Amino acid sequence: MRALVFEDSLRFDPRRAEPALELGDALVRVRQAGICSTDLQITRGYMGFRGVLGHEFVGLVEASSNPSLVGKRVVGEINCVCGRCDMCLSGLSPHCRNRSVLGILNHDGAFADYVRLPSHNLHPIPDSIDDDAAVFVEPLAAAFQVLKQVQIESRTWVTVLGDGRLGLLVAQVLRNTGCPVRVIGKHPEKLALCEKWQIRSRLLADIAPRHDQDIVVDCTGSASGIELAMQLVRPRGTVILKSTVADAQPLHLSPLVVDELTIIGSRCGPFRTAITALADRSVDVISLISRRMKIEQGVEAFSVAKRHDVLKVILQIE
Numbered sequence: 462m463r464a465l466v467f468e469d470s471l472r473f474d475p476r477r478a479e480p481a482l483e484l485g486d487a488l489v490r491v492r493q494a495g496i497c498s499t500d501l502q503i504t505r506g507y508m509g510f511r512g513v514l515g516h517e518f519v520g521l522v523e524a525s526s527n528p529s530l531v532g533k534r535v536v537g538e539i540n541c542v543c544g545r546c547d548m549c550l551s552g553l554s555p556h557c558r559n560r561s562v563l564g565i566l567n568h569d570g571a572f573a574d575y576v577r578l579p580s581h582n583l584h585p586i587p588d589s590i591d592d593d594a595a596v597f598v599e600p601l602a603a604a605f606q607v608l609k610q611v612q613i614e615s616r617t618w619v620t621v622l623g624d625g626r627l628g629l630l631v632a633q634v635l636r637n638t639g640c641p642v643r644v645i646g647k648h649p650e651k652l653a654l655c656e657k658w659q660i661r662s663r664l665l666a667d668i669a670p671r672h673d674q675d676i677v678v679d680c681t682g683s684a685s686g687i688e689l690a691m692q693l694v695r696p697r698g699t700v701i702l703k704s705t706v707a708d709a710q711p712l713h714l715s716p717l718v719v720d721e722l723t724i725i726g727s728r729c730g731p732f733r734t735a736i737t738a739l740a741d742r743s744v745d746v747i748s749l750i751s752r753r754m755k756i757e758q759g760v761e762a763f764s765v766a767k768r769h770d771v772l773k774v775i776l777q778i779e
């Protein structure tokens with residue numbers, strides 16, 4: 462099968478072996494997949510992953526341990542878990558001690574004709590959500606995770622740092638709670654989307670850090686985002702970190718102590734909530750699509766996805 466593989470470098474492999482199914486697995490024929498910042502970070506060494514990249518996809522089930530899924534159009538949760546460890550047994554299966562993660566940790570991903578996942582990871586997609594929108598279920602679920610981790614009320618002042626793919630999803634999810642939310646970014650053309658969605662936004666160069674936000678969500682994708690977040694949040698406020706970055710950086714963490722801040726790491730989120738939001742059109746994902754490219758052009762698609770004027774690059778596989 463065709464696949465986009467990262468080993469020492471990223472390359473298109475026209476003859477990768479198809480994934481071998483294990484007990485409980487499903488085989489999904491991938492239709493489209495999205496390139497995410499985590500994929501870009503992996504090509505810079507994040508997680509030390511080697512194999513087929515890709516974890517945001519929509520596809521058709523060709524075989525499954527659950528026959529009712531065969532023929533269904535699905536998206537898939539990325540954590541493949543053991544169901545037996547202390548984390549799994551206490552309801553924290555995304556933190557399974559023995560997990561593999563699609564396209565990120567010990568599990569070949571979805572930039573390929575076929576992807577393998579446990580059948581229970583799959584979620585059928587209603588007809589009202591087209592393939593373009595379905596590719597966003599995974600990152601939108603990650604955006605919704607913020608609402609599971611902190612209480613946001615109508616008077617909670619929230620700043621989203623970063624105007625990239627994830628920041629713009631998080632901003633819309635927060636806006637829908639009715640709280641005052643603003644996005645701080647570096648790119649006027651991306652912040653223009655906020656205007657379209659009636660979300661306040663400011664250019665980074667224009668803001669003075671006032672230590673006045675209740676919650677700051679760092680979606681910068683950069684290791685230094687946390688330092689700026691600590692300058693924006695009020696004493697006893699909360700900083701939520703959504704960025705996964707390859708390079709380590711020495712951090713100046715004393716503001717964390719002095720201002721008695723709470724720092725919350727935030728990763729994968731609820732798929733069902735994301736599917737519902739896409740079905741009722743309460744979040745606009747289609748405006749985030751910058752380019753569509755074929756899987757054969759995958760290496761070039763990665764360089765396009767790195768550009769600052771580009772949001773989501775969709776890989777067309779089928």
Ligand SMILES: [Zn+2]
Nearest residue numbers: 497498499600
């Ligand atoms: Zn992702």
Ligand SMILES: [Zn+2]
Nearest residue numbers: 543546549557
């Ligand atoms: Zn487990």
